[in-house]
Amino acid sequence: MKLSKILSSFxxxxxxxxxPFILFVYGFDHFAVWGIxxxxxxxxxxxxxxxCVYLVIFMVIxxxxxxxxxxxxxxxxxxxxxxxxxxxxxSYEALVKTDQGTLKVTGLSDxxxxxxxxxxxxxxxxxRPPLFMNGFDYDAYLKSQGIKGIxxxxxxxxxxxxxxxxxxxxxxxSYFETTHKEAAPLxxxxxxxxxxxxxxxxxxxxxxxxxxxxxxxxxLHVAFMLAILYKGMGLVIKNEGVKECVAGGFLGxxxxxxxxxxxxxxxATMAIFLMVVKRFxxxxxxxxxxxxxxxxxxxxxxxxxxxxxxxxxxLVSFTLMLASDILKGKSPLMQGVWVSLLACLVTxxxxxxxxxQVNLLSIIYNVFxxxxxxxxxxxxxYLTAFLPILTPLLLGVYTVFEKIIxxxxxxxxxxxxxxxxxxxxxxxxxxxxxxxxxxxxxxxYILRSIILLAYLLIVLNTVIFSPFKSLTMFxxxxxxxxxxxxxxxxxxxxxxxxxxxxxxxxxxxxRKNIKRLDYVFISHEHSDHYGEYEDIxxxxxxxxxxxxxxxxxxxxxxxxxxxxxxxxxxxxxxxGYVNNRSLVLYVKLGNKTILxxxxxxRARELTFLKSYQDLVNIDILKAPHHGxxxxxxxxxxxxxxxxxVLVSAHPNNTYGHPNKEVINKYKKRTMIIHRTDERGxxxxxxxxxxxxxxxxxxx
Numbered sequence: 001m002k003l004s005k006i007l008s009s010f011x012x013x014x015x016x017x018x019x020p021f022i023l024f025v026y027g028f029d030h031f032a033v034w035g036i037x038x039x040x041x042x043x044x045x046x047x048x049x050x051x052c053v054y055l056v057i058f059m060v061i062x063x064x065x066x067x068x069x070x071x072x073x074x075x076x077x078x079x080x081x082x083x084x085x086x087x088x089x090x091s092y093e094a095l096v097k098t099d100q101g102t103l104k105v106t107g108l109s110d111x112x113x114x115x116x117x118x119x120x121x122x123x124x125x126x127x128r129p130p131l132f133m134n135g136f137d138y139d140a141y142l143k144s145q146g147i148k149g150i151x152x153x154x155x156x157x158x159x160x161x162x163x164x165x166x167x168x169x170x171x172x173x174s175y176f177e178t179t180h181k182e183a184a185p186l187x188x189x190x191x192x193x194x195x196x197x198x199x200x201x202x203x204x205x206x207x208x209x210x211x212x213x214x215x216x217x218x219x220l221h222v223a224f225m226l227a228i229l230y231k232g233m234g235l236v237i238k239n240e241g242v243k244e245c246v247a248g249g250f251l252g253x254x255x256x257x258x259x260x261x262x263x264x265x266x267x268a269t270m271a272i273f274l275m276v277v278k279r280f281x282x283x284x285x286x287x288x289x290x291x292x293x294x295x296x297x298x299x300x301x302x303x304x305x306x307x308x309x310x311x312x313x314x315l316v317s318f319t320l321m322l323a324s325d326i327l328k329g330k331s332p333l334m335q336g337v338w339v340s341l342l343a344c345l346v347t348x349x350x351x352x353x354x355x356x357q358v359n360l361l362s363i364i365y366n367v368f369x370x371x372x373x374x375x376x377x378x379x380x381x382y383l384t385a386f387l388p389i390l391t392p393l394l395l396g397v398y399t400v401f402e403k404i405i406x407x408x409x410x411x412x413x414x415x416x417x418x419x420x421x422x423x424x425x426x427x428x429x430x431x432x433x434x435x436x437x438x439x440x441x442x443x444x445y446i447l448r449s450i451i452l453l454a455y456l457l458i459v460l461n462t463v464i465f466s467p468f469k470s471l472t473m474f475x476x477x478x479x480x481x482x483x484x485x486x487x488x489x490x491x492x493x494x495x496x497x498x499x500x501x502x503x504x505x506x507x508x509x510x511r512k513n514i515k516r517l518d519y520v521f522i523s524h525e526h527s528d529h530y531g532e533y534e535d536i537x538x539x540x541x542x543x544x545x546x547x548x549x550x551x552x553x554x555x556x557x558x559x560x561x562x563x564x565x566x567x568x569x570x571x572x573x574x575x576g577y578v579n580n581r582s583l584v585l586y587v588k589l590g591n592k593t594i595l596x597x598x599x600x601x602r603a604r605e606l607t608f609l610k611s612y613q614d615l616v617n618i619d620i621l622k623a624p625h626h627g628x629x630x631x632x633x634x635x636x637x638x639x640x641x642x643x644x645v646l647v648s649a650h651p652n653n654t655y656g657h658p659n660k661e662v663i664n665k666y667k668k669r670t671m672i673i674h675r676t677d678e679r680g681x682x683x684x685x686x687x688x689x690x691x692x693x694x695x696x697x698x699x
Contacts, residue, residue, distance in 0.1 A: 076123060078103060078151065079159070082116040083166050084259070086196070096120070097166075101148030108153055115167030117159040122151040128651070129697045131475035131680035132508050134422070136354075143303035144310070165256050172257070176385075183384060183391045186398055190381045193217035193258040202402050205409025207355060210344070210362025211369050217258060218313065219267035220370065224378050225254070226271060244275045262297070262310035266317065269293050286321050290314065308354070312347055319346045323437070336367040345433055345452075349420040356510040357415040365408065377401060418460030419511045425459055463488045463513045469563075469590045470685040471620070472508075475676040475696065477650045478528025480505050481596070481622065483589055484512070489562025492519045494585065494596050494622075499531035506532070506539045508681070515540060518561050522547040523598030524582040551583060564589050572607045579625065580604035586618075590686050593617065595640060597624040597631075605636035618642045620684075621671075627658025637665060644672040651677045 080098030087093075092108040096118060105120060112118065126149055127139035142150070161167075169192065176187040185197035195203070195215050206212040229250060233243050251268040258264050273289040276282065294314050297304050304310045319342050326342070327335050340363045351358050359365075380397055384390040420426050432455050436448035458465070467486050474480040476497025483492040491514055497505055509517075517540050522530045525548070536542070546554055546568070554568045569584040582598025595618045600608070605624065621642035624631035626649045645666050649657035658675065666673050674682045680696030 077119070077121045079119045080117070081164055081166055082112045082114055082118060085112055085114060087111070095147065102146050104142065104147050104150045105153050105156070106150060108156060110156075112156070112158075114170035114173065115161070115164055117161060118156055119159055120151065120153050120156040122153045124149045124151050126150070129680070131651070131676070131696050132504055133681055133683065133694070133696050134511050135504065135507070135696065137306060140303050140306040144301065144306035146301055169257055169259070179388050180384065180391055183394050183398075186381055186394065187385055189215055190217065190221065190378065191258075191385060193261050193264055199402070202405055205406050208357075208359060208409045208413055209365055209405060210351075210359040211365055211405070213312070214369055214373050216263065216309070217261065218263040219270075219317065220374070221378065222251070222254075222264060222267035222271065224374060225382075226251070228382065241279070244279060248272050248275060262304065262307055263313040265297070266290070266293060266310075266313050270317075287318070290317050290321065308350065311350055315346050315350065316343045319343065326437070333367070336370065337363065340364070340366040342437070346430075348456075349422075349426045349429055352419050353422070356419055356507070357417040360414045360416055361412060365412075372401065416460075417510075417515075419513055420459055421462075421511075425462075429455065429459065460513060468685050468687060470683055471589060471592075471594070472681060472683045473646050473648055473674065473676060474505050474508055475650065475680040476500070476505060476528075476532075476648070477653065478526075478531070479523065479598070479622075479626070479648045480532070481646065481648070482509070482512075482514075483564065483587060483594075484514075485562035485564050485589075487562075488514075488516075490518045490564050491516060492521070492561065492564065492566070492587070493517050493536070494521045495523055495529040495598075496520070496532035496536050498528040499535075503532070503535055503539075506536060509536075509540065517542045519544045519546060519566075521583060521585060521596070523585075523596065524548065524578050526578060526599065529598065546583070548581065548583070569608070569612065572604070572611060575604055575607070577601075577603075584608065592619045592684075592686075592691070594620040594622065595642070596622045599625040599631075601625060601628070601630045602633045602636075605631065605633050609636060609639050620644045620646060623647045623658065623662075623666075625657075626653070626655070627662045628655070629659040629662055632659075632662045632665060634665070637669060641669075642671060644674065646682070647673060647675045647677070649675065649677045653677070 078096070078098045078100065080096040080103070082094050083097050083102070084095040085092065088106075091106070092111045094105045094108060094112045096103050096105050103124070105122070107122075127142060129139065130137050172192065173184075173188060176184040176191075180187055185195075189195040189198055193216065198215060203212060203215065206215060226247060229247060230243065233246060237243055237246070251272055255265055255268045270286070270289055270293060273293070274286065277284055277289070297310070320339060323338070323342055327338055330338065343366070344358060344360075344363050348358055377397060380390065380394045384394045420429060429452075432448075432452040436445065436452045439445035439448045463484075464487060466484075466488070468484070469486050470482075470484045472482045472484070474482070474497060477500070478497045479495040480497040481494045483490075483494070485491070493509075517536070520533065520536065520542050522533060522545070530547075533545075537545075548571075551568060551571070555570045556568070558565055558567045565588045567586040569586065571581060571583075575581055579599040579601050580603055582600045582604070583596070584598070584600065585596040587594045587596065601624065618640045619642060621637075621640055621644070623645050624636075627647045647658045647663075658677070663673065674684075674693070676682060678697070682696075683694045685692050685694065
């Protein structure tokens with residue numbers, strides 16, 4: 001078959017759908033993505049040379065922008081305008097727009113207000129890379145928001161005030177807080193695109209339900225505003241050109257007033273684009289407009305891909321634009337269901353990347369919540385903004401919304417749990433989604449949907465099919481190490497790390513699609529070893545917990561778990577200090593033997609060696625007490641004679657772990673050293689008979 005026939009086998013909708021999805025969502029750093037993009041570029045060349053040019057220009061310019069970085073800021077004194085403020089537990093923060101770019105200023109002792117002109121001094125720093133594989137990249141997030149860096153303030157001086165658009169935003173906020181009081185958070189959420197003042201519990205429940213987008217200004221809200229504006233203008237203005245100019249001016253003003261979040265920017269710019277295309281009869285489609293807008297944003301701010309608002313907004317927009325054949329001829333109710341279904345499916349990998357689940361009932365909920373928002377809540381918000389007398393009615397309606405969301409978020413969730421790895425797995429999911437979406441008949445839709453569903457179930461349960469054995473040392477405050485057997489036959493977690501509001505260990509386990517922990521060992525009763533236990537117990541099925549109170553069942557015997565086995569050494573009870581009463585665990589994982597030592601110190605090391613002089617050879621040693629010099633005696637290291645050592649020490653620890661002298665001891669014995677304080681989480685995976693190392697922070 002000729003290449004042209006192969007390429008032509010893609011439908012017109014298919015290639016338009018795949019190009020933006022792959023380029024804008026699923027990563028530019030994967031070789032396979034660029035290969036698919038090249039294939040699609042050839043397809044475009046055959047049927048639409050104009051779009052092919054767009055694609056090629058974008059690829060070249062974007063790649064150039066990725067390798068080009070602006071020179072770093074060298075000054076330590078700055079001057080600018082406050083554009084956003086926030087409060088922390090013991091201090092205040094602000095975003096300040098300066099000549100060097102927007103900076104995040106932390107450690108403020110007094111609050112600033114939006115629109116303040118300030119001069120400040122401090123040390124500029126960048127965010128640390130994520131310490132967990134595929135973890136939240138704070139530095140990329142800051143860049144996606146156009147924030148150049150973080151400045152820990154040493155002093156701040158307010159300058160003579162002057163008017164700016166940011167001052168106007170502050171005046172509008174002040175008007176809402178003064179006039180509407182209890183309803184002010186609603187005004188700020190639905191008009192100024194700032195939902196930070198809404199109740200956190202309600203927002204969490206809305207996220208679980210899959211309706212959190214209702215409380216962030218999006219295309220739906222902008223379209224509603226525009227409809228009201230056109231209705232009002234129709235009473236006094238007859239000239240369509242004047243109406244379009246007024247509408248365009250209003251949208252530009254609103255983008256600036258709202259702080260230009262991606263969803264508002266996309267919706268407003270798209271509306272202006274459609275008005276211009278219609279007025280001047282330009283032969284460009286809506287898809288062309290959205291594509292050009294996305295390309296423009298990415299060229300100006302390449303890290304916009306780290307902004308979930310940008311990603312989700314464009315994903316849904318592309319999908320709905322290209323689903324016209326599916327939606328055509330259906331009733332409003334069925335159109336709503338199909339829109340909700342398609343939006344749920346296409347955003348599933350993105351939503352799962354930070355929520356680890358989607359609510360399948362959101363497909364139904366979204367239909368009714370959108371109607372309630374469009375025809376009840378939004379009209380009341382806008383009316384109340386000008387007629388404060390309606391505030392009690394608005395609060396009453398919103399209370400009903402809030403209670404429904406809270407109840408459904410607790411009892412009305414049908415979760416599909418899992419994590420879809422970025423890169424090839426996600427691109428393949430997209431391919432199956434496009435394939436299902438382009439069925440030509442009812443039977444074809446059903447068959448292709450079954451294929452999509454089958455792939456989804458497989459990718460969410462990849463751990464069952466994984467032939468790899470692995471050890472992962474998480475970069476926690478304390479100790480936490482996961483041992484995985486092949487084909488999900490056994491999962492062992494040794495310690496949980498300290499209590500963590502962000503549940504980083506839980507998220508790391510979910511990114512591996514682990515749902516069951518066969519054994520959780522708690523080495524001793526210090527919070528940096530058991531602090532996350534309760535949260536982990538609630539999040540996963542924990543079959544056995546082994547601690548000092550339950551160890552008698554296992555000590556002194558070899559226990560099998562899948563193809564792994566472990567031996568728990570009996571405790572020498574003369575040691576009263578909690579560190580020296582740590583569980584000592586010997587594990588066989590494939591052809592590797594590992595010794596876990598908890599926080600035992602020199603006294604316990606010596607008695608341990610006396611009791612077990614015939615200790616079997618150890619390949620990997622978990623460094624006692626995070627590499628402290630109160631442990632790691634020469635006698636112990638000599639007897640164990642391990643080839644590798646795992647050093648779990650958080651970069652921010654205040655104990656000086658690991659000790660430099662101890663590290664030199666490891667080096668003197670030519671041990672391979674794995675350190676979380678330098679490379680974040682460390683994974684050792686057995687692949688085709690060889691052990692491969694992967695770290696969260698690359699060299």
